[in-house]
Amino acid sequence: MKKRIVVSFSGGKDSVLALHRLQESGDWEIDSLLTTLTEGYNRTTMHGVRNNLLELQAKSLGIPLRKVWIPRDCPNEVYQQRMKQAVNGIVSDGIPYIMFGDIFLQDIKSYREKMLEGTGLTPIFPIWGEDSKQVMKEFLEKDFKTVVCCIDISVIDKSFAGRIMDQQFLNDYPDGQDICGENGEFHTYVFDGPNFSFPIKFKFGETRLAKDMYTNMDRFYYVDILPDGNEM
Numbered sequence: 351m352k353k354r355i356v357v358s359f360s361g362g363k364d365s366v367l368a369l370h371r372l373q374e375s376g377d378w379e380i381d382s383l384l385t386t387l388t389e390g391y392n393r394t395t396m397h398g399v400r401n402n403l404l405e406l407q408a409k410s411l412g413i414p415l416r417k418v419w420i421p422r423d424c425p426n427e428v429y430q431q432r433m434k435q436a437v438n439g440i441v442s443d444g445i446p447y448i449m450f451g452d453i454f455l456q457d458i459k460s461y462r463e464k465m466l467e468g469t470g471l472t473p474i475f476p477i478w479g480e481d482s483k484q485v486m487k488e489f490l491e492k493d494f495k496t497v498v499c500c501i502d503i504s505v506i507d508k509s510f511a512g513r514i515m516d517q518q519f520l521n522d523y524p525d526g527q528d529i530c531g532e533n534g535e536f537h538t539y540v541f542d543g544p545n546f547s548f549p550i551k552f553k554f555g556e557t558r559l560a561k562d563m564y565t566n567m568d569r570f571y572y573v574d575i576l577p578d579g580n581e582m
Contacts, residue, residue, distance in 0.1 A: 352379040355447040355474065356416065356440050359383035361399050361407055362538040363496045363515070364451035364530060367489050368476040369411075370545050372449060381445050383408055384416045384436060391422060397499055397537040398560075398572045403550065406580050410546040416440070433465065441470045449474045453482060453532045482530040486520065494543035497552070498536050501571045503559075506535045508571040512554055539575055551579040 355378050359365050372378040385404060386395040393400055408415045418436045420429055440448065448471050452459050462473050477485055489496075498519075501511045505527055513519055515538065520529065527535050542549035555574030562569040 352377060353447055354379045354381050354445045355449055356381050356384050356445055357449045359385050360397055361394055361404055361540060362397060363489055363494065363540055364453065364477065366494060366540040366543060368449060368451040371476040373545055380413050382414045382416045386418045386420055389419050389421050395420060397539065399499055399539050399575060402577055403539065403575060406550045406577060410548050410550060412547060437469050437471055446470065447472050447474050449476060451477060453477055453480060453485060453530055455532060482528050482532060486529050492544055494540055496538040496540040499539045499573055499575055500537040502534050502569060503571050504569055510536060511571050512573040552576060553578040
């Protein structure tokens, strides 16, 4: 009997690859994709991807969304409150597991585990502890397609924004930075892959530079991704 699980879903490459691992195993029934979006901004919180592009991903993957809305510059206590409500809803639906696509940041993994203690929801980490280069190799060999939507310009040149991740991207990527962007070097939007029923068509809009909320310094360079032809 398959185990029911909710997938913590950013729309980026690590969560999509980890999802695919679950699907390939045959052991899991994927209930839904849990995603955090920002109120008044109508985009995914970390990646800045438009809500309608997130919905296109869910449609192509054939998996419903569970959306958690949080305010801009969300205080941690508000974030925890909204996530607690989401977790309670998942547990109430009789789902015992949730998946995360983390690779090696122990503090984040520990935070997730602590947050879920006593809730009845058990975290699963399909790609945890693996080598980033091998994770990226698997992602590309399985023919996933992803575009870089956000760059931390304190560590990566903004010219990487808007690029498709391929072998040339890997060749150009600076030494000393994690190739999966696990430290926040960049974020991605996956637009096609073996578990997608159709590729998501897109075009580029405006770029913008956002400040780090803690230092108030310009740090995050976003390229706006716009839907370009898919019907909802």
